[in-house]
Amino acid sequence: MAFNDAQRFYPETRLRRNRRDDFSRRLMRETTLTTDDLIYPMFVLEGQGQHEAVPSMPGIERLSIDLLVAECRHLVKLGIPAVALFPVTPASAKTEFAEEAFNSDGLAQRAVRAIKDACPTLGVITDVALDPFTIHGQDGILDANGYVLNDRTVDTLVRQALSHSEAGADVVAPSDMMDGRIGEIRGILENEGHVNTRILAYSAKYASAYYGPFRDAVGSAANLGKADKKTYQMDPANTDEALHEVAMDLAEGADMIMIKPGMPYLDIVRRVKQEFGVPTFVYQVSGEYAMHKAAAQNGWLDDIAVMHESLTCIKRAGANAILTYYAKQFAEELDK
Numbered sequence: 001m002a003f004n005d006a007q008r009f010y011p012e013t014r015l016r017r018n019r020r021d022d023f024s025r026r027l028m029r030e031t032t033l034t035t036d037d038l039i040y041p042m043f044v045l046e047g048q049g050q051h052e053a054v055p056s057m058p059g060i061e062r063l064s065i066d067l068l069v070a071e072c073r074h075l076v077k078l079g080i081p082a083v084a085l086f087p088v089t090p091a092s093a094k095t096e097f098a099e100e101a102f103n104s105d106g107l108a109q110r111a112v113r114a115i116k117d118a119c120p121t122l123g124v125i126t127d128v129a130l131d132p133f134t135i136h137g138q139d140g141i142l143d144a145n146g147y148v149l150n151d152r153t154v155d156t157l158v159r160q161a162l163s164h165s166e167a168g169a170d171v172v173a174p175s176d177m178m179d180g181r182i183g184e185i186r187g188i189l190e191n192e193g194h195v196n197t198r199i200l201a202y203s204a205k206y207a208s209a210y211y212g213p214f215r216d217a218v219g220s221a222a223n224l225g226k227a228d229k230k231t232y233q234m235d236p237a238n239t240d241e242a243l244h245e246v247a248m249d250l251a252e253g254a255d256m257i258m259i260k261p262g263m264p265y266l267d268i269v270r271r272v273k274q275e276f277g278v279p280t281f282v283y284q285v286s287g288e289y290a291m292h293k294a295a296a297q298n299g300w301l302d303d304i305a306v307m308h309e310s311l312t313c314i315k316r317a318g319a320n321a322i323l324t325y326y327a328k329q330f331a332e333e334l335d336k
């Protein structure tokens with residue numbers, strides 16, 4: 001209908017009629033958000049009975065495995081479908097070649113076994129990347145000039161992904177942005193009989209400044225120092241390249257793909273969803289969460305309202321599921 005036609009129908013057409021009452025607002029709502037849409041990221045610590053607040057992420061704690069399992073039981077009761085695990089590796093376990101990444105008795109692997117044991121119905125997603133395990137905080141193995149070597153890194157990622165799957169991970173999620181890693185991981189999983197382990201590919205992961213609080217939380221910030229990840233994570237200025245990445249990862253055997261970060265990248269989410277129509281996940285990252293929480297703590301934003309709005313908008317853009325540090329809070333609000 002052309003603008004002029006719409007004008008001609010006024011006052012018959014008054015869009016405010018449907019907005020007048022709660023009942024009609026509810027009936028015409030195009031996007032609904034439920035606990036089913038959310039994945040809760042969790043930081044895992046060594047030790048027993050250990051919990052540490054993450055100062056730049058109010059409400060988020062690093063937990064030792066015993067407390068992590070207790071928290072997972074609570075998440076299952078709240079109806080959260082899945083968690084994503086991120087180990088806080090002790091400095092003594094970090095090396096140049098990140099061997100700890102595929103230690104079958106590593107922190108992530110033990111956490112997966114403990115959670116699947118206690119909460120078999122809870123989906124467990126593991127992070128496949130080397131940054132928690134390298135002394136330099138990069139997601140891969142470096143050459144003499146400090147450049148991240150692609151194929152050498154992929155060999156290690158494959159071993160890491162297999163060790164996660166052997167520990168019982170339902171979904172392995174490579175967040176490293178190396179070329180060809182999805183195909184290699186799919187290959188080993190098939191060869192080893194892990195045909196139902198899903199791969200959630202971080203296909204379009206940008207070299208973003210919004211990851212700062214996460215790097216504090218896992219303790220890789222100090223290792224990374226002033227270095228950046230621009231030789232493997234994507235340039236925030238690009239969109240076509242994201243489509244190319246998604247196409248490659250799907251061709252290599254990804255079951256779901258991820259766009260990261262969320263809020264400043266919703267145009268990417270929309271284009272990817274329209275172009276491919278595959279399960280598309282979005283990571284509302286640590287910096288987004290920290291911004292909302294900091295403003296709320298100052299009384300500048302309403303925490304609950306921006307939680308609902310930001311997540312609804314990510315879903316409206318095309319997300320099937322959202323990794324968010326708000327997942328537990330959202331579910332608890334609904335539970336009240």
Ligand code: PBG
Pocket residue numbers: 127129130131139175176210211212213214215229284285286287
């Ligand atoms: C590293 C990784 C990062 C995040 C998830 N996995 C940080 C990075 O790439 O440096 C960021 C998540 C967040 O900011 O919430 N493989």
